[in-house]
Amino acid sequence: MNGKRPLILVTNDDGYTAAGICALMRTAQLYGDVVVVAPDGPRSGAACSITTQVPVYVRPVCEEPGLTVFACTGRPADCVKLALECCVSRRPDLLLSGINHGSNASVNIHYSGTMGAVLEGCMKGIPSVGFSLDTVNHAPDFAPLERAVKKVIGYVLAEGLPQDVCLNVNFPERDVIRGLRVVRMGRGAWGNEWQSADHPRGGTYYWLTGSYTDLEPEAQDTDIRAMADGYGAVTPVRVDMTAHEALRAFKGMEDV
Amino acid sequence: MNGKRPLILVTNDDGYTAAGICALMRTAQLYGDVVVVAPDGPRSGAACSITTQVPVYVRPVCEEPGLTVFACTGRPADCVKLALECCVSRRPDLLLSGINHGSNASVNIHYSGTMGAVLEGCMKGIPSVGFSLDTVNHAPDFAPLERAVKKVIGYVLAEGLPQDVCLNVNFPERDVIRGLRVVRMGRGAWGNEWQSADHPRGGTYYWLTGSYTDLEPEAQDTDIRAMADGYGAVTPVRVDMTAHEALRAFKGMEDV
Numbered sequence: 001m002n003g004k005r006p007l008i009l010v011t012n013d014d015g016y017t018a019a020g021i022c023a024l025m026r027t028a029q030l031y032g033d034v035v036v037v038a039p040d041g042p043r044s045g046a047a048c049s050i051t052t053q054v055p056v057y058v059r060p061v062c063e064e065p066g067l068t069v070f071a072c073t074g075r076p077a078d079c080v081k082l083a084l085e086c087c088v089s090r091r092p093d094l095l096l097s098g099i100n101h102g103s104n105a106s107v108n109i110h111y112s113g114t115m116g117a118v119l120e121g122c123m124k125g126i127p128s129v130g131f132s133l134d135t136v137n138h139a140p141d142f143a144p145l146e147r148a149v150k151k152v153i154g155y156v157l158a159e160g161l162p163q164d165v166c167l168n169v170n171f172p173e174r175d176v177i178r179g180l181r182v183v184r185m186g187r188g189a190w191g192n193e194w195q196s197a198d199h200p201r202g203g204t205y206y207w208l209t210g211s212y213t214d215l216e217p218e219a220q221d222t223d224i225r226a227m228a229d230g231y232g233a234v235t236p237v238r239v240d241m242t243a244h245e246a247l248r249a250f251k252g253m254e255d256v
Numbered sequence: 257m258n259g260k261r262p263l264i265l266v267t268n269d270d271g272y273t274a275a276g277i278c279a280l281m282r283t284a285q286l287y288g289d290v291v292v293v294a295p296d297g298p299r300s301g302a303a304c305s306i307t308t309q310v311p312v313y314v315r316p317v318c319e320e321p322g323l324t325v326f327a328c329t330g331r332p333a334d335c336v337k338l339a340l341e342c343c344v345s346r347r348p349d350l351l352l353s354g355i356n357h358g359s360n361a362s363v364n365i366h367y368s369g370t371m372g373a374v375l376e377g378c379m380k381g382i383p384s385v386g387f388s389l390d391t392v393n394h395a396p397d398f399a400p401l402e403r404a405v406k407k408v409i410g411y412v413l414a415e416g417l418p419q420d421v422c423l424n425v426n427f428p429e430r431d432v433i434r435g436l437r438v439v440r441m442g443r444g445a446w447g448n449e450w451q452s453a454d455h456p457r458g459g460t461y462y463w464l465t466g467s468y469t470d471l472e473p474e475a476q477d478t479d480i481r482a483m484a485d486g487y488g489a490v491t492p493v494r495v496d497m498t499a500h501e502a503l504r505a506f507k508g509m510e511d512v
Contacts, residue, residue: 047303048366049331055453055461074464075305077367081449082462107379109497110304111333116366123363123445155509164443165499167506182506184498187420189379193337197311205311206338208330236499236506241365242440243421243492250423250438250492253411 005066006032006157009083009092009121012100013043013076013113016061016069020099023142024131025067027149028096031157033066035092037083039113040071044102045208046113048077048120058082076117084124094157095121098131099142099149105134105170105223105233106188106212115168115237122166122239127156129167134227140173148177148232164239172227181231186222187215261322262288262413265339265348265377268356269299269332269369272317272325276355279398280387281323283405284352287413289322291348293339295369296327300358301464302369304333304376314338332373340380350413351377354387355398355405361390361426361479361489362444362468371424371493378422378495383412385423390483396429404433404488420495428483437487442478443471 008028012021016038028034037058051074062069070087072079080095097117104112114130121128131149133140152169161167168185171177193210214224223233264284268277272294284290293314307330318325326343328335336351353373360368370386377384387405389396408425417423424441427433449466470480479489 042309045306045308047305047333047372049303049305049369050301050367050464052301052464053298055463057459057461077303078464081446081464085448085450086452086462107495110372110375110379110495111306113305116303116305119366123366125445151509162499162502162505165502180510182503182510184500184503185496187496189381190337192341194341196342203313205313206342207311208306208308208334208337234506234509236502237497238499239363239366240441240443241493241497243418243494244440246418246421246492246494247438247440249418250490253407253490254436254438 006093007088007090008032008034009088009095010034010036011038011076011079011097011117013039013046014101015039015041016071018101019139020101020133020142024096024099027146029066031153032093035083035088036069037072037079037087039076039079040073043075043113045111046075046116047111048116049075051075051078056082058086076113077120080117080120092126095126095128099145100132101135101140102132103134103170104130104132104168105227106186109168109185118166119239122164127161129156129169132170133173134170135173144175144177145171148180151180152234165236168235168237170223170227170233172230174230177232178230180234181226182234183221183223183226185235186219186224188224189213189215262349263344263346264288264290265344265351266290266292267294267332267335267353267373269295269302270357271295271297272327274357275395276357276398280352280355283402285322287409288349291339291344292325293328293335293343295332295335296329299331299369301367302331302372303367304372305331307331307334312338314342332369333376336373336376348382351382351384355401356388357391357396358388359390359426360386360388360424361483362442365424365441374422375495378420383417385412385425388426389429390426391429400431400433401427404436407436408490421492424491424493426479426483426489428486430486433488434486436490437482438490439477439479439482441491442475442480444480445469445471
């Protein structure tokens, strides 16, 4: 870091005006200079999607000592890509995404724009962490998370992260967070996902909704369990999606 | 399957009129009744994103014996979700996605709408396979892939797939595909990703582009290598993104 303060890139999928990213950028400023490059509006459910059909725009919306904020018309992963090539003057030491308004534990990671940005940062070789709060409250209180968020940031700035591994950190909505638990991603499933309605000019439209089922409610070592017990759930996540343990079983396919 | 022909759900991210999905649905019809639920236009780079801000519509566009085609305004993962609840009369025995116009090997899986649909099917417990052709040709020839695609379909219908594991199958553009290789996802990185231009009414816009670098060109067991050698690369992919091998290393964070 050449004696400079760390440079911390902050993004999210709820847009740059969301309460969660405001909380995160203020905490990040305790640790370094902060550049925010975040969507100009909600991008929930964006996963690691990228913008291929239309051009992307980015504009500065705030500049103060140690903090610059850019709003971007793209998805969270676009924001990270654009930040690195067009918005920062040196390589960030850390990428933080969130704090998401809603859980990204269990299978939700696959839909998460918050974690899409984190995966993008990780693929670029930057230590990258996503934070999410399991809430349906429109004005959630992020203050109870601050101590645990600081612990994670301090740890990652000091220790770094392994190659191609990033962190998915999920919090329950509690007055007091009991601490952190390092846990695996729990198995879960969404169902009953569509709510239909009649369009006033005819036809049917569908809203994506659904209910989540924990497929291993007895397990003690999952993110879902840690959150239920009042802890922040820290899950190390791999860029490599290969099911290595299954490679051998499929070898027979080569001889078909 | 109760003596019935298998029911095969087909989708993609290039839209229901793409040449690749037409090739795949015709091959699929050799093995069962086919229901196509695919986007009504291109959704390249959609990853496993879902539609949360606007409603989704679906309409039948073709019906013939053993084949029904629906066009959907959503993303590939939406198509799978909507298909299962609203478009099929029984649970599909197999989900096929593609054939994508472009490679989804290596890190491209994270951006891939083709594989987003496959992950969605896998999370719903359906044996799910994505097919992609590494091409930049606007009218590629999918015929050389047919024999290998049949091998994969036959194998998966006969053997099934392990719980929470799906397949990512990528082909090189060759007159002859030499066979199949079961391989891991190679490490790679995108860079130089933005091309800027001046808007005629002022300001700058950015197109996402970029160049891919193979980060382990010497490796013999990657999807990139198998394709370079003229084979279809079959990579088993996990829904569980936990870096299990890193869980222990992070335990120290619990005591911070």
